[in-house]
Amino acid sequence: MEVPVISAKNLAISYETRKGDIRAVRDVSFDIFKGETLGLVGESGCGKSTVAFGLVNYLGRNGKVASGDIVFQGESLVGKSENELRKLRGNKISMVYQDPMTSLNPVMRVGEQMNEVLTTHQNMSREDARARCITMLKRVYMPVPEAVLERYPHQISGGQQQRIVIAMALLNNPALLIMDEPTTALDVTIEAAVLDLIADLRRDIDTAILFISHNLGVVARVCERVGVMYAGELVELASVGEIFANPRHPYTQGLLRAIPRLGSDKATSMLHPIRGRVPAPSALPPGCVFEPRCDHAKPACSVNRQIMREIPDVIGSANLTALGTSKSHKVRCELAEQLDPKDFLSTGDASLMTAPLTSPEFPEMVLDVDMLRTHYRSGGNALLGAFGLGKQNNVKAVDGVSFQLPRGKSLGVVGESGSGKSTLVKTIIGLEDMTGGSARFMSFSLDKNARHRDIGLVKELQMVFQNPDATLNPAYSVGRQIERPLRRFKIVPPAEVRGEVTRLLHAVKLDDSYYDRLPRQLSGGEKQRIGIARAFAGRPDLVLADEPVSALDVSVQAAVLNLLLGIQKEHGTTMIFIAHDLSVVRFFCDYIAVMYCGQIMEIGPAEAIYSPPNHPYTESLLAAVPIPDPSIAQSRIRLDGSVPSPLNPPSGCRFHTRCPRRGLVPNNRCETDVPEWQTSGVGHRISCHIPVAQLSELK
C-alpha cells in the first residue's frame, strides 16, 4: 500500500481563549494520496478551515495541535520548529485562499510576485524563474502570459486573479495543495471556469489536494473523496459517488435535503431545513454532536459519543482503487445502517407547496415597468458637479428594462454581479432615482424617491436585504426594530403594537424572548428572519428581496426560503427575488428575468427559462451551476472575462463580446444591431438575433 502524502491521525486542535482552551477540531483522521482530491464540506463554524491551517501548523498565537498527529510524506509535523515548517510550507505545501484580491500583493507586479516564490525557495535564476512562470500561466489557460506578468493585480479580472494564485501555488510542484473555498468569492460563470481548471490540473499533476468548500455542488465537481465535517468532527468520509448517492450520516442527508435541485420548483418539491444550529465549540452536546438536531436520534445518542467506523461501500468505483485510495466508507453514527438514504429524496410535507402556475385570462398586473433606466453620474468633481460643470460620464446600471408582474407571483432576477439586478430593485423601491422610462405600482407612479413618496405608497413596497449582519441596526433591540414600521405606517393602534410584534415574531418562527435581544446576540439566520418580519410588518403588497439567503448556510437557507414562501402564500404578496443561485431562483419563483449589463436578455415563466430555447447567456449560466450530484453531466459552455463596464456598454447586443453562439449570426449583426424581442410560448421573451427555432435545437 502506498504511503499517503498527508495523513491526519485523530487530530485535535484547540484555541486558548480567556475562558480556557476550546477544542475547535476533535478526532479528525484522513489520508490524502498522491493525485487525489479530498473535499471537506460543512456549514460555517464546523472547523474546515481550522483543519487546513492545522495541517501546516499555521494556527496563530493561541492555536495549537492538542493531540493526534499529522504525518506529511512519512514525517510527523507536530512539534517541528517554526523554521522547518516555514521551509516546508514554501516548498512542498501550497495554499489557495478564498479571495484572490487579498492573496495577491496589490503594489507588486504579478511577475515579481511569482518570481519571488521561485527565487526565494529554490535559488532559481531570474530568467529561469520567468520562463517557469510563463509555462505555469499557460497551464492555467491564461491568455498572453507574458503580458500578464507585467500587470498589477487590479488590472486583471477576479477569475484571472484566482488563476494566477493557483499558478503561483503550483510553481514549486507542491506535494500538497490546500484550497480553502477557492471559488466562493467568484461569480457562477467564473467559478465554473476555475473549477474546470482545477479538475484539469488534478488530472495532469500528481499533487494531493485538500479542497474546502461549503458548496456541495462545487465539491461534487472536483473531488474524488468527500469528508463531511460537523461541529469540529468528521462525521462521514466516502467517495464522492457514495456521499451523494448513499449518504449515511443524518447530517449529510440533511445537507443534501436542504438544497434545492436545479429544476425542482415549489410546486413539486420542498426544502427540508435542518433545525437548530451548529453548537459553539465551547458548548458541545455530551453525546453525539449532531444529536440535538437529528431527527433519528435515540435516547442513547445523547449519552454515547460516536466513533468513526467503517461500513460497507455500496457504490465504490474501480478507478479510485487504482490511485491507491482506500475506497472505504466511514461514518460517525451508530444508526447508519438503519437510515434509509432514499429518505432524503422524499418530496415531504405538502402543506407549503404552492399550486403550479396557472395563468388566468387577464391577470391583474401589480407592477408595470417600462423601459426603466437608472444612470449614475460618475467621475467628475463633486464641487464642479454641484455647479453643473465638469466632465459627466454615465454609468448605465439599468438601461431599458421592461416587465410586468401579476399579483401574488414572484419574479426572480438572475445575472452575474454587475448586471444591474440590485440597482433595478433599488430604483423600484425608491432608493435610487430613475433617469428614464417609467414604473407603476398598480396606479401609482414610482418615479419619485422613497423620501418624497406618499406614505401609503411607501408602505406597500418593502425590502429584504442580503447581508444579515447589516440588515438590523446594532444599536436597538429586535422588538424596537419591528415596532418602527408598525408605528410609522400606523398598522395597528399604539396599544396593540407589542402584540403585533409578538405575532410577527411567531410568524417568522421565533419566540417572544427575542423581543429584547440585540442583533449581535442572534445568528445569521435569525437576523434574516427579523429582517423579513420587519419587511412584512407594514403588510406590503410588493416585497423586494435582494439575495435574502445567499449569505446563509444551506440548512438555514432552506428554513428562510420556506418561511418566505409561507408568508408570501399567506398574504398573497407579490415578490421580486434577486439571487445568483439559479437553483434557488428556480425553486422560489414563478417568473424569471435574466439580466446582463443593465438589460434583460430573457424573461418568462420559470420552467421555460430552464429548458431550451434559451438565450445564449442563460444557457451559459445554466451550464455553470454547480450541481450537487456527480452523476449528472452538464454541457460545457464557459464564458470568458467579466461583465463589461456599464460606463461604456458594448454596441448592438450587449452580450456579443462574450457570446459563445455568436458565430451563428451572419454579417456581424450582433455587434451592430440591437436584437429584437422574440417570443417563444406565453410570456417567454428572448432578446437574440438567433431565431427561436434554431435556439431550441442548440445542445
Added chain:
Amino acid sequence: MVNAQSVPFTRPARESKLRAALGNLIGSPAAVVGLALVLFWIIMALGADDLLVRPDCWAASSDCTTTPLLARYDAQQSFRGQVLKPPSAEHWIGTDRQARDIWARTVYGSRIVLLLAPISVIVALLVGGSLGLMAGYFGGWVDEVVMRILDAMIGIPSILLYLVILAALGPSPLTIVLAVTVTGAPGIAKLVRSLTLDIKTRDYIAAAQTRGESPWYIMFVEILPNARGPILIDAMLRMGYAVFAMGTLGFLGLGLPPPSPDWGSIVNAGRAQLLGGHPWGALAGSIATATLVLGLNLLADGLQEQLNRYR
C-alpha cells in the same frame, strides 16, 4: 417549537452587563490608572468645600462658615506674613506671592477645569457632530461647503484662534467655552463624517429609507447611536486637549480674570518665582494639568481596547 431557537440563551441583565464592562475596564491597567487620576480630581473638585459633605450646613444657616473640607482653606484667603513660603504642615505646597495657599488654589482650580472642559467638549460635540452627520449623510454640495469651511478653520493655528476670539469678546468662562468649541468642532466633524459615510451604506439605513423616514430621523436615530464608541473615545481625548487649552490660555493671561484659581493662572503666577527658588506654584499647576490630561488619555486608551475587543 422546534427550531433554531431551542438553544437556550440567557440575556444578561443590564446591571450585570454594566458590571461586566466595568470589570473589563478594570482588567486594563492603563484604564485603572487613568480612572484613578481622573477620579482623584473629580473627588477633589466635589469635596473642596462643604458642597457635598455638609449640604445641610448650606441650607440651614449662613453662620456655618466652617473651613473648606479638602481644600483646607479658601482659594482667595491671604495669610499674613506667609508670602512665598515653601511647603509646610500648614500650607502643603507652600504659598504664593499674595500669601495664598497654593494647595487650596489648585483644588478650587480643578472645579473650574472640570466644569469648563466637559461643557466645551459637549458643545463642540453638538456642533461638530451635527455638521459631520449632515456632511456625511447628504454628501454632494452640503458636504463640500461644510467641509471646506471647516478645513479653512483647521488651517488657522488654534492659538491664533484663541487669541482672536478672546481679544474680541474678552475673557470669561463663556468665551473660553466658545474658543474651545470653535477649535475642536472641525476635528469632531471630520470624525463623525467619516463614521457616517461608513454607516450610511449599511442595509439598515436603506431599510429606514424604504420606510420613507426623514433624513433627520435617519441621522440621529439610526446612524448616531452606532457611531458612539469612537465619538466617546475622541471626546475623552478632546477633554484632555481642552484642559491643556485652558491651561495655555490661563498661562498667557488670557483666561479667567486674575483672582481666579484656574491652573493656567497658577502656573503663570508662579512663573516669576521659578528662578527665585520657589517653583511650587508653577509645579502645582503643571502637575495638576498633566495628571488630569494623562488620566483622560489613559482612560480613552482603555475604552478603545474594550471597544476593539467587542468588535
